Amino acid sequence: MKKICFLTIGVFLFSFSFAQNTETKTRTIPSVDVQTIDGAAFNTSKISNDGKPIIISFWATWCKPCVKELTSIAEVYEDWQKETGVKLIAVSIDDARTSASVKPFVLGKGWSYDVLLDMNGNFKRALNVNLVPSTFLVNGKGEIVWQHTSFAEGGELELIKLVKKVIAGEAITE
Amino acid sequence: MYIHRRTGILILLICFVPAFVFAQNLINLGEIHGNFQLDAQYYNADSTIGAPAVPEKILSNGFLNLIYTKGNFSAGLRYENYLNVMQGFDPRYKGNGIPYRYASYTQEGMEVTVGSFYEQFGDNGIILRSYEERSLGFDNALDGVKLKYNPCPGITLKALIADQRFFFDKAGLVRGADGEFSINDIFSKCMSKYKTRFTIGGSVVSKYQKDQDPIYKLPENVAAFAGRAKVSRPKFDIRTEYAYKVNDPSAINNFIYKPGEALIVNASVYPKKGMSIMLEGKRIDNMNFRSDRTATGNALIINYLPAMTKQHIYSLAAMYPYASQPNGEMSYQGTIRYKIKKETMLGGKYGTDVALNYSCSNSIDKKQINDSTAIQQTGTLGYKSDFFKIGNEKYFEDLNLEVGHKFSKTLKTNFMFANMIYNKAVIEGHIGTSTVYANVGVADITYMIQDEKSIRFELQHLYTKQDEGSWAMGLVEYTTPKWFCAALDMYDYGNEVSSKQIHYYSVMIGVTKNANRIAISYGKQREGILCVGGVCRQVPASNGIQINITSSF
Numbered sequence: 001m002k003k004i005c006f007l008t009i010g011v012f013l014f015s016f017s018f019a020q021n022t023e024t025k026t027r028t029i030p031s032v033d034v035q036t037i038d039g040a041a042f043n044t045s046k047i048s049n050d051g052k053p054i055i056i057s058f059w060a061t062w063c064k065p066c067v068k069e070l071t072s073i074a075e076v077y078e079d080w081q082k083e084t085g086v087k088l089i090a091v092s093i094d095d096a097r098t099s100a101s102v103k104p105f106v107l108g109k110g111w112s113y114d115v116l117l118d119m120n121g122n123f124k125r126a127l128n129v130n131l132v133p134s135t136f137l138v139n140g141k142g143e144i145v146w147q148h149t150s151f152a153e154g155g156e157l158e159l160i161k162l163v164k165k166v167i168a169g170e171a172i173t174e
Numbered sequence: 175m176y177i178h179r180r181t182g183i184l185i186l187l188i189c190f191v192p193a194f195v196f197a198q199n200l201i202n203l204g205e206i207h208g209n210f211q212l213d214a215q216y217y218n219a220d221s222t223i224g225a226p227a228v229p230e231k232i233l234s235n236g237f238l239n240l241i242y243t244k245g246n247f248s249a250g251l252r253y254e255n256y257l258n259v260m261q262g263f264d265p266r267y268k269g270n271g272i273p274y275r276y277a278s279y280t281q282e283g284m285e286v287t288v289g290s291f292y293e294q295f296g297d298n299g300i301i302l303r304s305y306e307e308r309s310l311g312f313d314n315a316l317d318g319v320k321l322k323y324n325p326c327p328g329i330t331l332k333a334l335i336a337d338q339r340f341f342f343d344k345a346g347l348v349r350g351a352d353g354e355f356s357i358n359d360i361f362s363k364c365m366s367k368y369k370t371r372f373t374i375g376g377s378v379v380s381k382y383q384k385d386q387d388p389i390y391k392l393p394e395n396v397a398a399f400a401g402r403a404k405v406s407r408p409k410f411d412i413r414t415e416y417a418y419k420v421n422d423p424s425a426i427n428n429f430i431y432k433p434g435e436a437l438i439v440n441a442s443v444y445p446k447k448g449m450s451i452m453l454e455g456k457r458i459d460n461m462n463f464r465s466d467r468t469a470t471g472n473a474l475i476i477n478y479l480p481a482m483t484k485q486h487i488y489s490l491a492a493m494y495p496y497a498s499q500p501n502g503e504m505s506y507q508g509t510i511r512y513k514i515k516k517e518t519m520l521g522g523k524y525g526t527d528v529a530l531n532y533s534c535s536n537s538i539d540k541k542q543i544n545d546s547t548a549i550q551q552t553g554t555l556g557y558k559s560d561f562f563k564i565g566n567e568k569y570f571e572d573l574n575l576e577v578g579h580k581f582s583k584t585l586k587t588n589f590m591f592a593n594m595i596y597n598k599a600v601i602e603g604h605i606g607t608s609t610v611y612a613n614v615g616v617a618d619i620t621y622m623i624q625d626e627k628s629i630r631f632e633l634q635h636l637y638t639k640q641d642e643g644s645w646a647m648g649l650v651e652y653t654t655p656k657w658f659c660a661a662l663d664m665y666d667y668g669n670e671v672s673s674k675q676i677h678y679y680s681v682m683i684g685v686t687k688n689a690n691r692i693a694i695s696y697g698k699q700r701e702g703i704l705c706v707g708g709v710c711r712q713v714p715a716s717n718g719i720q721i722n723i724t725s726s727f
Contacts, residue, residue: 027205030243031280033330038406039373039413041330041356062485075524095305096298097480100440101509103411104450108511109527120294120305128209128239130724131691147689147726152653153586154626
């Protein structure tokens with residue numbers, strides 16, 4: 001009888017370890033319908049950057065730290081793109097009240113990001129975003145390798161370090 | 175211990191089965207992700223600010239979302255707990271459970287969702303918008319079946335039938351359909367070179383509620399219709415939506431039989447890089463739309479009427495926020511944004527951002543339908559209204575200027591000035607209170623100590639002779655990528671009642687690690703209105719320790 005017990009436990013452990021080995025550790029971008037800044041329908045599964053990394057940043061026109069983050073990055077974005085080819089996609093969660101002001105806001109700021117409108121928070125919910133700003137780093141294979149909530153001044157320096165790590169193929173352990 | 179041989183074999187089999195199942199799914203087991211939020215507060219009674227004693231001492235609201243996805247399939251649920259409901263949230267939330275769960279899949283352009291879902295028709299949600307705003311305790315999730323179908327590029331059709339979340343229960347019956355047609359995508363062969371994009375759409379939503387009124391014959395099925403059009407060019411955008419609702423006597427409109435109407439127009443131009451001008455206008459007439467005609471507050475709302483005012487973020491400027499008036503309002507807003515270029519006198523080394531905004535909301539014109547009927551009298555057509563005439567009563571006005579300038583790599587500033595008129599009697603429903611005329615000034619200064627460490631100062635002042643009088647506020651915040659701390663004091667020094675000249679101080683500290691955040695604060699919070707995304711809730715005065723935890727994986 002003892003043998004059966006041992007065997008049972010053994011099989012249990014085996015099946016669990018098997019489960020762990022086969023579990024895909026990667027996380028991909030969910031497929032959700034949003035709008036481009038020009039009002040065209042866009043599905044988020046089409047987000048891509050020719051095998052180069054992508055930063056997805058959730059923001060809103062009424063969110064001061066978000067605007068700070070995107071303003072800070074805007075100053076160095078040209079350099080970042082030349083150096084690393086990274087693309088930033090700014091996903092606005094502005095709802096019906098302020099969504100019409102997103103394009104005027106972005107163009108008024110002179111930002112050159114790709115901007116998506118997630119008016120009813122569908123993309124935000126699909127990525128389990130609690131608070132804005134929330135930033136995701138996606139590698140060249142379309143896998144989410146890092147996520148972060150909130151912005152502190154200078155946070156963009158940390159972000160570009162991570163982008164370079166992703167390009168070098170290093171694992172992000174933070 | 176004795177286990178029968180057959181039982182042993184059975185156990186073995188049970189254990190092997192999952193191993194085989196796992197083996198079969200070697201390639202993809204799907205993904206599970208989620209998030210968690212917990213807000214809890216320990217309450218002290220404080221008679222000076224009017225914070226009542228809380229018998230439970232500690233109250234908390236908590237949420238856990240889980241989403242499972244595998245290929246085209248996804249399923250999710252949300253556990254919520256209100257043990258007991260925190261002050262300022264609707265006490266009807268009390269309890270815990272899983273009010274939100276769904277399953278959804280997409281196949282050949284058809285998306286099927288059953289269970290709970292959120293949806294918005296059109297860019298305004300003018301006749302249907304279900305959404306969640308946790309910080310306000312707002313959740314009008316629909317629960318039923320939703321179909322979304324893209325028969326070809328450029329066409330999106332939606333249909334739904336559902337009841338509505340009512341705290342931990344359900345109520346109402348809502349049916350709706352929406353179609354959106356992107357002309358450029360439909361005729362992509364001949365329009366691919368067009369820089370102008372045309373989009374049109376239309377929707378219909380109907381609700382059912384049994385008539386049990388002993389006096390009036392009330393409509394059991396109430397339908398609303400909306401049509402919209404959008405033209406978008408690289409330097410110009412215009413979008414408009416019109417909605418009509420058949421007669422819908424309700425507690426909010428004092429049970430009048432007048433149909434409802436709403437019109438929203440937004441237009442923007444972008445004359446050059448770093449400059450934009452936006453103009454908006456709207457008229458709302460009797461557009462309260464709920465799945466229960468007796469519901470009030472934030473319960474069982476079907477549609478969304480966006481407020482057309484700047485959403486202020488600085489505390490004192492946000493002290494008098496506007497909320498849309500479903501029974502009637504005419505609003506307009508204009509915003510000019512300009513980025514003064516780098517290396518100019520006003521632009522300095524990094525450029526200067528300037529935003530000038532003006533918004534105004536008035537009543538709509540309302541005239542008696544005849545001499546013997548009062549305006550908005552129950553059981554009548556209510557009133558007559560000239561569509562283009564702006565009413566005499568001012569609800570809200572706000573003229574504000576915001577200037578952001580970076581002086582150097584280490585010094586960033588933002589200044590804001592606002593002049594506001596706030597009709598407290600209408601917006602908050604406190605009949606007889608006087609309109610508030612306020613001037614607000616804000617200076618927000620950030621100084622970088624090192625690359626990733628900064629200290630921020632906020633100085634705010636609100637001047638008014640009405641309501642609680644003038645306020646001053648100061649805030650200091652120290653932030654690093656890993657943690658932050660802040661201290662603030664809001665001082666009601668201008669209150670006419672000297673015993674109410676109170677300091678509302680609080681301190682907070684928090685840590686952030688990737689997608690986890692924990693913040694603890696201690697202090698006094700003033701009674702007021704908290705508005706996020708156009709919906710507001712009354713927050714009571716409180717004194718105590720609050721903890722907020724958010725996490726996502």
